[in-house]
Amino acid sequence: MTKTIFEKIIDKELPANIIFEDEKCIVIEDISPKAPIHLLVIPKKPIKMLSAMSEKDQALLGHLMLTIKKVAEQLDIKDNFNVVINNGEKAGQTVFHLHLHLLSGKNFSDLLLA
Ligand code: AMP
Numbered sequence: 001m002t003k004t005i006f007e008k009i010i011d012k013e014l015p016a017n018i019i020f021e022d023e024k025c026i027v028i029e030d031i032s033p034k035a036p037i038h039l040l041v042i043p044k045k046p047i048k049m050l051s052a053m054s055e056k057d058q059a060l061l062g063h064l065m066l067t068i069k070k071v072a073e074q075l076d077i078k079d080n081f082n083v084v085i086n087n088g089e090k091a092g093q094t095v096f097h098l099h100l101h102l103l104s105g106k107n108f109s110d111l112l113l114a
Contacts, residue, residue, distance in 0.1 A: 006042050006097040020071050024063050027071055027102075036105030037077060041067055047098040050087045068102050077104040084108075 008014040010026055019039055020027040030038040041064050047053055053061060065083075072078045081104040086093040 004046070004097040005095055006040075006099060007046055010042065010044050020067065020074075022067075024060060025067055027067065030101070034101075034106070035103040035108075037075065037081075037103065039071065039102040041071070041100040041102060043098055048096045049093060049098055050085050053098070064100055068100065071102065072104070075104070080104055082108050 003011070003013075005014060009016045009028060016026075016031075017029040018026060019029065023044070025041060025043050027039050027041050030040050043060055043064060045057075045060065047057065068081075068083060069078070072081050081102055084101040084103065085098075086101075
């Protein structure tokens with residue numbers, strides 16, 4: 001099967017600005033930022049999308065959320081960020097390898113929840 005862009009970044013076959021990495025995930029800068037800070041938190045396990053996760057991924061999902069907390073603390077944005085997951089093509093997902101958008105420095109509240 002062909003690798004997604006994110007698998008290639010994880011495997012260091014494509015360049016990216018890596019902010020954080022551990023055995024379970026990688027955090028990179030989005031190539032086309034929609035906010036002053038726009039990072040992508042990507043599990044190394046190639047899960048297609050949130051709705052493809054199963055019960056056995058529970059700890060991984062928690063790890064991704066806690067990674068966001070850790071990175072937000074490091075960047076001094078811990079009280080000022082949004083997390084977005086686009087799930088499926090109709091919801092705007094373009095890369096079919098699960099990723100969480102971490103956005104800061106722009107107010108999305110009207111757009112997302114109005
Ligand atoms: P989504 O539309 O939710 O699937 O998000 C995919 C995100 O990946 C978009 O915000 C793109 O700007 C970003 N993206 C695509 N290619 C790259 C890349 N090579 N490096 C970093 N971010 C990328």
